[in-house]
Amino acid sequence: MKNGLILLTPTSVDHTGTSATISANGSVSFTAVTQLRLNGVFSANYDNYIIVQRQLESTTNAEIVYMRLSDGGADNSTASSYVSQTLNAGSTTVAATRNTADIARISISDGDSNDGFILNVYGPYLAQPTAWRSITCVGDAGARIYDYAGTHNQSTSYDGFNITLSGGSISGRVAVYGMRK
Amino acid sequence: MPTNGLVVMTPTSIASTGTGNSSSINADGSVDFASCATLSLNGVFTSSYDNYMVVMRSVASNNAETGNIRLRASGSDNSTASSYTRQYIAANGTSVTANRTSGSDAFIYNSDDTQRSGLILYLFGPYLVQPTAGRTTPVSGFDNAYLLDAAFTHNQSTSYDGFSLYPATGSFSGLLTVFGFNQ
Numbered sequence: 001m002k003n004g005l006i007l008l009t010p011t012s013v014d015h016t017g018t019s020a021t022i023s024a025n026g027s028v029s030f031t032a033v034t035q036l037r038l039n040g041v042f043s044a045n046y047d048n049y050i051i052v053q054r055q056l057e058s059t060t061n062a063e064i065v066y067m068r069l070s071d072g073g074a075d076n077s078t079a080s081s082y083v084s085q086t087l088n089a090g091s092t093t094v095a096a097t098r099n100t101a102d103i104a105r106i107s108i109s110d111g112d113s114n115d116g117f118i119l120n121v122y123g124p125y126l127a128q129p130t131a132w133r134s135i136t137c138v139g140d141a142g143a144r145i146y147d148y149a150g151t152h153n154q155s156t157s158y159d160g161f162n163i164t165l166s167g168g169s170i171s172g173r174v175a176v177y178g179m180r181k
Numbered sequence: 182m183p184t185n186g187l188v189v190m191t192p193t194s195i196a197s198t199g200t201g202n203s204s205s206i207n208a209d210g211s212v213d214f215a216s217c218a219t220l221s222l223n224g225v226f227t228s229s230y231d232n233y234m235v236v237m238r239s240v241a242s243n244n245a246e247t248g249n250i251r252l253r254a255s256g257s258d259n260s261t262a263s264s265y266t267r268q269y270i271a272a273n274g275t276s277v278t279a280n281r282t283s284g285s286d287a288f289i290y291n292s293d294d295t296q297r298s299g300l301i302l303y304l305f306g307p308y309l310v311q312p313t314a315g316r317t318t319p320v321s322g323f324d325n326a327y328l329l330d331a332a333f334t335h336n337q338s339t340s341y342d343g344f345s346l347y348p349a350t351g352s353f354s355g356l357l358t359v360f361g362f363n364q
Contacts, residue, residue, distance in 0.1 A: 003183060003185045003186065003187075004186075004187075005185070005186030005187050006183040006184060006185070006186050007183075007184040007185070007186045007363045007364070009184075023364055025184050025363055025364055026184060026364075027363075027364035050186075052232050052303075052362050054231055054232055054305035054306050054314065056311065087270075089268055089269070089270035089279040090268065090279075090281070091268070091279070091280065091281045092278070092279055092280050092281075093279065094270060094277055094278075094279045112334075113312040113314060113334040113336060114305055114306050114309075114311055114312050114313060114314045114334070115305070115314055116232065116303065116305030116306070116314045116315075116316065118303055118316070135303075135316055135318060135330070136316065136332065137303075137305065137314040137315060137316040137332035137333065137334065138332065139312070139314060139334050141266075141281065142266025142268070142281065142283055142334055142336075143266045143267055143268040143281060143332045143333050143334050144268050144281075144332065145268050145269075145270055145279075145330060145331075145332045147330075173231050173232075173364060175232075175362060175363075175364050177186040177187075177362075178186075
């Protein structure tokens with residue numbers, strides 16, 4: 001019997017902020033970071049991945065959590081290569097928007113409460129366009145849904161990703177899991 | 182040796198209420214339950230893991246029954262007034278609705294008395310002495326297929342080792358398993 005979901009250990013991490021540490025099993029705990037890159041988590045062993053993150057924002061502002069795919073520690077920031085479709089529910093209002101940019105939107109962080117997201121990433125290591133989908137719990141106003149579907153149109157193989165914010169900093173933990181194929 | 186990503190969390194104990202109810206912990210750590218007005222799991226959250234996934238299939242005794250959660254420590258539910266805030270978005274036929282409410286528990290899924298319902302519940306940091314966040318992606322058998330996604334937070338900075346699930350009225354039956362995301 002094989003395990004279907006494998007916890008992956010980054011070959012390295014780099015960050016801007018107070019700290020980012022790889023645990024013995026592979027997750028990364030971070031404190032007051034404004035940027036966090038995990039290198040060497042995507043490989044030929046797996047096509048698809050699940051990224052699980054909990055975070056606490058330093059401010060009570062609702063800040064956008066961005067992602068760029070990276071290879072060898074270098075982000076891909078090709079203009080208009082990331083498209084993010086958002087579905088947002090706050091109180092009785094449901095809204096949607098699509099954003100095309102040199103960076104992807106994957107969640108919102110807010111200091112009103114712990115936040116968390118589950119991000120499924122499809123084929124980042126393949127030299128093909130990459131797709132992902134996130135579901136989130138955002139502490140803004142107590143609870144808000146900000147879900148995203150995204151694509152990146154570059155046919156490039158990536159071994160990692162870089163998370164940044166529109167403002168503030170976050171503390172928490174992120175772990176990357178490979179789905180055995 | 183690859184590190185297993187999901188670990189089954191076997192409850193240290195469970196409790197249930199309701200007329201004619203039954204509940205039991207299986208050898209694989211899953212929990213069978215029948216005719217439960219409430220089902221409580223103890224000792225499933227530990228310091229070993231920050232984040233968890235709960236997978237449940239169920240059938241309710243009533244049609245279109247709402248399902249609620251409370252977090253639990255040392256065998257007692259936390260029912261602090263207004264400490265749970267829940268945002269939902271629902272799709273039923275061509276209708277899309279949303280709402281946010283705060284209370285002493287969180288309404289996080291629907292179930293039904295004819296069709297099977299399913300629930301995936303993600304919990305972020307319930308064992309940490311910090312506010313807890315949660316997110317669900319259920320399917321309800323109501324009207325044969327009803328989509329209600331919910332996000333919730335609980336604002337108490339308390340460490341919880343378990344949770345209770347219960348329909349607003351009536352009872353529910355099924356099976357659930359708690360997984361820890363290895364870290």
